[in-house]
Amino acid sequence: MDELPANLKRPEGVTDATVKAVGAVTEALETTIRARGALYEFHQLTGKGDQEIKEAITLLREAGHPELADELETKILGRNALDRRWTFQIVEDYDGTYFRPFEAAEKSIRQALLDGRRHQLEAEMKADEQTPGEPGHGS
Numbered sequence: 001m002d003e004l005p006a007n008l009k010r011p012e013g014v015t016d017a018t019v020k021a022v023g024a025v026t027e028a029l030e031t032t033i034r035a036r037g038a039l040y041e042f043h044q045l046t047g048k049g050d051q052e053i054k055e056a057i058t059l060l061r062e063a064g065h066p067e068l069a070d071e072l073e074t075k076i077l078g079r080n081a082l083d084r085r086w087t088f089q090i091v092e093d094y095d096g097t098y099f100r101p102f103e104a105a106e107k108s109i110r111q112a113l114l115d116g117r118r119h120q121l122e123a124e125m126k127a128d129e130q131t132p133g134e135p136g137h138g139s
Contacts, residue, residue: 008123011115022113023121029106036099043087053077 010019053076060069081087107116114120130137 004123004127008117008120008127010117010120010124014114018113019120019124022110023119025106025109026119029102032099032102036094039091039094043091046081046087050077050079 053072057069057073057077060066060072082090085093110116110118117123132138
């Protein structure tokens, strides 16, 4: 293994098993970050669709179909995505109930076991896999 810079070296006495375990917690959080991004995409796309319905309602009225425009306006425009909730409320609930506590737990584990270092496993992989002196390799 190439020598890691001091700020990337694992704390004294930390085992490979601990580095692997903390890496697994971080990887799980990263997967959850991706899920959160998909949830925000759902939120934005649902809102965009709702705004597009407004335009469709206007176009239906202009085309001489006020009864169909009224039906869309009454039954679809502004409708809850889930029972009593718009998508912003779903996102906020997810953040507060699941994501933020998970993020805090991952940080707490890193702090307790690796002095807060992030991506220790990857830093060590980088040192192992790079060829010193080669372009694009190195610290």
